[in-house]
Structures are given as C-alpha cells and as structure tokens.
Amino acid sequence: MSLAKPDALDISNKQKVALAVGVIGLFILVLALFNTNFPNKAAFLTLSIGLIIGGIVVYSRAFYLNKLEGIKNDGVWFKSISSRGVWGWIVGVILTTFYIVLYFFPKYLGLGTDGEANTGLISLFDPLSQLLSGRNASQWFVYGTLYTVAILAFGYKFILKYRHNRYQQLRTVSVMFFQLGFAFLIPEFMYVMNNDLPYYDLKSIWPLNYYIFDEWSVKGFLSSGNIGLALLIFGILSIFVITPILTYKYGKRWYCSWVCGCGGLAETAGDSFRQLSSKKMYAWKIERWLIHVVLVFSVVMTTAVVYTYLGYDKNDFWLTRGVFISLVIGLLSLVFAATMIFKRKELAKDAKYGAISFFTVIAFLLIMHFTSTTDHLFYIKAGALRAAYGIYIGSIFSGVIGTGFYPILGNRSWCRFGCPMAAILGFQQRLFSKFRITTNGGQCISCGNCSTYCEMGIDVRAYAQKGENIVRSSCVGCGICSAVCPRGVLKLENDGMKGRINSNDVLLGNDVDLMDFVNQK
Amino acid sequence: MEHIVIIGNGISGVTLARHIRKLSDKKITIVSAETDYFFSRTALMYIYMGHMKFEHTQPYENWFWKKNRIELKKGYVKQVETETKTLHFAEGDSLKYDKLVIATGSKPNKFGWPGQDLNGVMGMYHKQDLDNLEKHAPNNTVCKRAVIVGGGLIGIEFAEMLNSRNIPVTFLVRESSFWNGVLPEGESEMINRHIKSHHIDLRLSTNLKEIKSDENGNVKSVIIEETGEELDCNVVGLTAGVTPNIDFLKTSKIELGRGVKVNRFLETNIPDVYAIGDCAEQHEAIGNRRPIEAVWYTGRMMGEVLAQTICGNKMAYNPGHWFNSAKFLDIEYQTYGWVFGERGRPDYETHFHWKHKDDTKCITVAYHKDTNEFLGINTFGIRMRHKVFDRWLTEKRDVDYVMHHLSEANFDPEFYSKFENDILQTYTNQLQTA
Numbered sequence: 040m041s042l043a044k045p046d047a048l049d050i051s052n053k054q055k056v057a058l059a060v061g062v063i064g065l066f067i068l069v070l071a072l073f074n075t076n077f078p079n080k081a082a083f084l085t086l087s088i089g090l091i092i093g094g095i096v097v098y099s100r101a102f103y104l105n106k107l108e109g110i111k112n113d114g115v116w117f118k119s120i121s122s123r124g125v126w127g128w129i130v131g132v133i134l135t136t137f138y139i140v141l142y143f144f145p146k147y148l149g150l151g152t153d154g155e156a157n158t159g160l161i162s163l164f165d166p167l168s169q170l171l172s173g174r175n176a177s178q179w180f181v182y183g184t185l186y187t188v189a190i191l192a193f194g195y196k197f198i199l200k201y202r203h204n205r206y207q208q209l210r211t212v213s214v215m216f217f218q219l220g221f222a223f224l225i226p227e228f229m230y231v232m233n234n235d236l237p238y239y240d241l242k243s244i245w246p247l248n249y250y251i252f253d254e255w256s257v258k259g260f261l262s263s264g265n266i267g268l269a270l271l272i273f274g275i276l277s278i279f280v281i282t283p284i285l286t287y288k289y290g291k292r293w294y295c296s297w298v299c300g301c302g303g304l305a306e307t308a309g310d311s312f313r314q315l316s317s318k319k320m321y322a323w324k325i326e327r328w329l330i331h332v333v334l335v336f337s338v339v340m341t342t343a344v345v346y347t348y349l350g351y352d353k354n355d356f357w358l359t360r361g362v363f364i365s366l367v368i369g370l371l372s373l374v375f376a377a378t379m380i381f382k383r384k385e386l387a388k389d390a391k392y393g394a395i396s397f398f399t400v401i402a403f404l405l406i407m408h409f410t411s412t413t414d415h416l417f418y419i420k421a422g423a424l425r426a427a428y429g430i431y432i433g434s435i436f437s438g439v440i441g442t443g444f445y446p447i448l449g450n451r452s453w454c455r456f457g458c459p460m461a462a463i464l465g466f467q468q469r470l471f472s473k474f475r476i477t478t479n480g481g482q483c484i485s486c487g488n489c490s491t492y493c494e495m496g497i498d499v500r501a502y503a504q505k506g507e508n509i510v511r512s513s514c515v516g517c518g519i520c521s522a523v524c525p526r527g528v529l530k531l532e533n534d535g536m537k538g539r540i541n542s543n544d545v546l547l548g549n550d551v552d553l554m555d556f557v558n559q560k
Numbered sequence: 561m562e563h564i565v566i567i568g569n570g571i572s573g574v575t576l577a578r579h580i581r582k583l584s585d586k587k588i589t590i591v592s593a594e595t596d597y598f599f600s601r602t603a604l605m606y607i608y609m610g611h612m613k614f615e616h617t618q619p620y621e622n623w624f625w626k627k628n629r630i631e632l633k634k635g636y637v638k639q640v641e642t643e644t645k646t647l648h649f650a651e652g653d654s655l656k657y658d659k660l661v662i663a664t665g666s667k668p669n670k671f672g673w674p675g676q677d678l679n680g681v682m683g684m685y686h687k688q689d690l691d692n693l694e695k696h697a698p699n700n701t702v703c704k705r706a707v708i709v710g711g712g713l714i715g716i717e718f719a720e721m722l723n724s725r726n727i728p729v730t731f732l733v734r735e736s737s738f739w740n741g742v743l744p745e746g747e748s749e750m751i752n753r754h755i756k757s758h759h760i761d762l763r764l765s766t767n768l769k770e771i772k773s774d775e776n777g778n779v780k781s782v783i784i785e786e787t788g789e790e791l792d793c794n795v796v797g798l799t800a801g802v803t804p805n806i807d808f809l810k811t812s813k814i815e816l817g818r819g820v821k822v823n824r825f826l827e828t829n830i831p832d833v834y835a836i837g838d839c840a841e842q843h844e845a846i847g848n849r850r851p852i853e854a855v856w857y858t859g860r861m862m863g864e865v866l867a868q869t870i871c872g873n874k875m876a877y878n879p880g881h882w883f884n885s886a887k888f889l890d891i892e893y894q895t896y897g898w899v900f901g902e903r904g905r906p907d908y909e910t911h912f913h914w915k916h917k918d919d920t921k922c923i924t925v926a927y928h929k930d931t932n933e934f935l936g937i938n939t940f941g942i943r944m945r946h947k948v949f950d951r952w953l954t955e956k957r958d959v960d961y962v963m964h965h966l967s968e969a970n971f972d973p974e975f976y977s978k979f980e981n982d983i984l985q986t987y988t989n990q991l992q993t994a
Contacts, residue, residue, distance in 0.1 A: 110611075112613070113609050113610055113724040114724070116612065117610045118610075204973065205975040206973045206976070225942050255927075320621060392885055477946060477971075479884070479947075480946025481860075482883065482894065484600060484603070484856050484885075485600040485602075485619045486606065486617065487616045487618075489618065490616070492610050500619055509971050518973060518974075521973050522973070525883045525892065526886075526892070526894070527885065527892050527943035527971060530972065545581035
C-alpha cells in the first residue's frame, strides 16, 4: 500500500504541530464520548472546537502559503490518506462507524432518553445548544455542529489551495455561508421564535429533504400560523418553481456546488478524495440506474405518505386523496409529455426507459388509489415505505455510504449514485439549461487530469479530446476540471441553448473539408 | 480483408486506427514495444508528480480495443521488408501487412557528450524513461541533485517534476534566455524569472561538457563547458530536443532524411507505406511549419487525414492555422497563428507586447508592419479561445480589430479578473508615442 511508498513530500515541523493540535481537539471529543465528566463543559467544548479549527487552519497555511499560486496536486496519489492507503481505510472505517452509531445507536453518544439528562459526547454540546436555542443538545445538534466546523475549516483550506482561482473561492464562501447560516443557525433561531415549527433548513429542498411533507412536519407548519404556512409554501415553490428557473439559467451547480450541504461537505472536507471516484464505464451504468431508482422511490414514497394522512372527503380540507392523486399524475404526465414532445431526439434510446418508468409509476399510483384502505396501501403501510426510505436511503445511503466511504469511493458517491434531488436537477440540466462546459477547439492533449479530478466520475477527457462540449446531467459544476487543465481547454459557461450539445467532432487545426468528412456518420 | 499495420501506439497511430475503424471494416493491428495500451505521453510528468497514476493517462479503457476490433501487438520491429510486405520482430516472429503506417514518434537527442550513456542519464519521452527516473530519483535522499540539459518544453517539465519531490535542480540552457529561439524576448525573460522563483537553479548560456561516472557506472557529476565547474548530481536529464525514432528502418528501402520522407499525402517512396506524426518529414515544409512537426496536435491531425486516404478518399495533409500550448510550471501558454522569437522572424513581423505587473501574465501580438494584418498571438497566464483566433486568422483581421475585440476571445474561468481594457490602453498609448 501507499505507506510503503517513499513519501517524497515530508511535512514541516509547523504542520506536525498543527496536526497534533487538531488531534488533541478531537481527543477531547473522544474523552467526552467515553463519559469523561469535564468540570466546565462550555470551556472544554470551546477548547476542543477551537483546537480542531486552529489545527486545520495552521496546517493549511503552512502547507499552501509558502508555495506559489497554482495547482497543488503534488503527491496526491502517494499519500496514504488520498490514495486508498492504510490511512484512507482507517479514516473510512472511523467515519462509517460514527455514522452507524449516530443514526442507529445515539444512546452510545450519550443521548438521554425519556427525559433523562444527556451524558457523554452529546452532553458536552449542551452548553452551545442552550446558548443558541435554550434546549439541550441532541445527536443531530452534535452532528450539525461538527458538520459545520468541517465545512468552515476545510473550506478555508480549500480557499488557500485555490487562491489563484476566484470561481473556486466564491463557490466555497457560498457553501460555508449557507451551511453556517441556513443549515445551522437559522433553524435554531426559528425554534426560539416559535418552538412548534419543525426543524427546517430552508435550502434543503424536497426530495433531498424527504421528511418535509411528513404528517408531523406539515402539521407543525400548519399549526404555526402564517410563518409556518409561508415556510410550507416556500418548500413547495422551491422544487417546482425556484429550482427549474435557476437550473435553466446556471445549471445544477447553483445548488449542488454553491448551496447544498451535502455538496458543501464534499467540496471542502471531501476535496482530498475527489480523485477516487470511478471513471469506468460500468460505474456510469450503475449510476444511471441507481439514481433514478432512488428518485422513483422517493416520489412514490412521498406520494404514499401524503396520501395516507389526507382525508377521504371534502369535510376538513379541499385537498382530498382524489384531488391529490390527480395532481400528482397530472404533473408527472405534464413533465413526461413535454419531454417527449420537445426532447425526444436528444434522449434517443433512453426515451424508452423514461416511458417505461413513467407508466410504471402512474400504474402504481392508480393501483394504490383504488386498492387502498384507510391505512394500508398495497397491503403495506405507507409508514413502512417511509421508514424503509428513511433507513436505507436517508441514513445508510446518504450518510453511512455517502460520507463514511469518502476515502474509498470518492467524495460524491451519494450525489452521484443516490441523491434524488441531483437526479431532478440533472434531468433539467441535461435537457433544459444554458449551462455547459465548453472545450477549447483542438488544444486538448488527453492528459487525463480533468477526468481524474472529476468528483462525479465523468470522463471529461473523452469529450475534450474530441472538441465536444460537456453537457452531462451528473455535472455539479465544481469547475475543478477547468482548474486542473494544463492547456486551458475547459470553461464553465452559461450561454444560449442553440448548439449547446455539439456531438460532431469539431477539432480545429485541420482544414475545413476534412472536418466535413470526419463528421459524416 | 485488407490488413493495416501501424507501428507505434501514440496519438498519431491510435487516431489513425480509430478513424479507419469509423470508416471501414479493415483489419487493424497496432504494434508497440513501449506499452500494452495507448497512453498520453504528455501526461507522463503527472505520474511522477503524483497527480495521476499511469492508468489515468490512458484515454481508453482496456476493453475499448477489442470492442473496436483493433488488434494490439507488443513487439519491437527490427526490420521492415517492403518487397514481401513483412515486419520482422526482435522477438523472432514476423507479421504481414497490406498497408504499413510508421508512427514511431521521436527519441531524445544525444549530442555525443562523454558519459551520456551512464546509469542515471535519461531523456523524458518514453514510459521507460519515467520508470528509470523513478528508480534513480525516488526522493531527495537517493537523488541529491539533478541536472537538466536543454531548455525546451520537455526540459522545463522535467525540472518541474523533480521540483515536486523537492529534489534540487540545476537547469542548463544553451541559449541566453529560456526557449528564446521560439519565444520573443519579453516572454522568455518572464519565464526565466518564474523558473527562478521556483528555486530552480537556472543557468543561461551554459553548456554541458561531460558527465562523470562513479566506480559503479552511475552518474557522479557534470562538468560545465564555460566555467569548468563540477556539479555533483545523481541524475542528468537530456532534453535538448528530439529526433525521429527511425533507426530500425535504416536497412529498409524506405527513403529517410532526418525522418521518414513523405509527400503531402503522407506517402513514402514505397507504395502502401506511409508515415505520420513526429517521425514523418515533409519533402518541403508547409508554410511556416517545420518539415518535421514533433507536436501532439499535428500527430493527431495527420492520423485523421491518413485515415481518409487509406479508406479510399485520397486527401493531402493540409493543416489549418498553427496553434500550440504548454505549461511552464504555473504559467499556461497558448499560441495561435505565428509569433516568432528573434530567430527566423520575418522582416515584416512587428510585435505588441503587454505584461501584467504581477509578472505571470503577458501577451505578444504579431502583425504585419505594413498592412497591419494580425499574424498571431502568444498568451501567458490568460486563456484564449482557439475558435475565435482561428476565425480571425481566416478572416485576415487587422491588429486594431483584434485588440478591440480581445474580450471575445477570453477563455478564463468565470469571475477571473479581466485585462482587456488594460491591454487595449497599453496598445493605444504605444501607438500614440510611436
């Protein structure tokens, strides 16, 4: 393994000190986990987080600031941590274990049940939670705090790494801002203002936020007066109005690499692992199936959940089961019809798969409507469907595998293989968006840096060496392919729809007549 | 079925094979002694630097060749017998062809320096050179210093490679300024300063006299011609240009100059034998181009053209406007059209030069001093669009037009600072004072 390789890039003494500082910060958390009773929790929590952030900041400064501005990938494949070496596997196992405990055994983190006080790690975070929202911490608060710390500290590192590249810097400041403000602070303050409101991270949009339309969530919104209603309406508008408009104008990057929390962590703490995503053809095949299966699952699950708690008759509300199911089928048909009418040619043989999936879903919904009793759909409870989604997709896929496996599968495996939101945005990006990555004529030398450092596993080079633009549903627009290109071949652009996808070879350099022949299919 | 045999699995040979497959069902065999599969030669440096692994430099997955019915044969061609259309391999076997394409690329120049074949002396061209470097310079304890001889594109890449592993580098350049046979003065001098800012020991106007050996036949030191100074080192990189890799053809009937002599159709003197890429030498140079073009892009373009000819649509190699690119450590370089350095510059060619005060960005625009026709541009640290310059060159735009529309050609990432106004202002001021 990589540890056996001579590591040509020794770290400096300053970096060693910084590393030690960060590890001490983490060690305080470990001590807390094993129920060390710190005398002054607030002080120790501050110390711990301070040491972790301080360690990362000092390390990054020592690592990048003594070098000239430019691409900093020297030794990436020699370092054990970033090349699936021993350290990579160790970190992977630790992260995965943490996620399993977090999702399924929070009591080991010290979560007090049945009104008991928190102990262990979670109790260490009580003072901060009290400060922000006046209640004790939960495992989610601990997770949210560490998540935010990771994005902020590693975001700083990323900004130093790309200090010659303003696109990278702005994008990173953006994810840091949205994580700290929207995901971490605002929901806490919203709780202080009105503690009936369900936790709501405004930037987390259905279907990524799969619980927003759960009964408890919707009831929470509806029982919180106008503000609650406004938030619920915002949640619906987010996916059906705001998202398509922004994706049309800028591509899915406006969300995936500028706003999203999962993307934020992947781009900052996960940056060292981006080269580990597989670029093989079979990975791409798995990706296409898996992500769309998750999307269908999430649509069906949400529909079933909402359907279950809606009444049968018009007594309590205009939105009955009949009306709801018609709305869902109507919307899906509209999207399907529009796609088939306007984009049939672009989809080519994928249109067949699209049609099959569409009619399967519709049939499913109709059967559901006509066979269901009060609480059973298909003879299974919608609750069971929802629980399965929560465990297998929400927890295991997005958390345990998505983040825990960063050092093994790369930093975007959830975004690439699982996220239903990414699937919707990708669908829009592929068919109806001004965004593309432009290739620069004939300048590509097929070196492979772009493909290697694509976190979404896109074989960028395959397009660049033919002079084709890259219009792929999975591209999150991180811009790293463009940054690492040694020949200035790639540029992320928003431009007109016309000529966006140029599937013909347009290599410049040879005379024009030849290119006509080359393009004859 | 006609059997096309291509010697060499570099960009030229592989492009040719791919395009023949697109156009026909002919049997195709690619022969290589270097590697099993095609890889990007220009990316070898990134393997040593740890940016990529070897597999990442392979543009096609290994199943690609079988799927496209392109046969790969690993072997070293020792002799070509054109009378019987047979290749004889060093391994003892042989192969029959109907049409033969020579695409064997280049090899590093050696100018008869004493000690040039010692252990630890190498070029940086083949996969084997990389393996050799990994052996002799894995880190800065095994290799305490390396000396690079020859200031061209490969030389500076070699220096960057060693620098990435903190191995001290002395860079001997024969010319008075880096690559000034090609680059105009202002650019060349900016790159000199950039090289030094990376703590590379750049020695201009300096030649190698000899390489000294220790008792085991390993490199011990080099002696400098001008001063007689002896520099201790463990690796010597020879990067003073390349020559066509065609020694194996000396016994054949194929006409050779420095390279394999070809006409505009890339045909040699022997029917059904062609040559493309670095190893092909035009009887007469095309425009301002050199008779031997050892460039990635021209190799690719020749492959595209010859595929047409071999598949029955006879076509001359007729390249469009010249372009090229490179990266000097952290500074990207692109060129479109012709911009000459001191050497070989036509009388009518005049330059406008702009340099940013941070000393990492500059452009040089060449134009005709009488007609003001735009002739070409060199750009450093600012990316520009190939397509736009290609169009302007075809339209024969004048330099004023180009300077006023420079922003159309900008290809830098979003949110980057723009310099067109500054450039235009400098340009206008110069016109007024001139």
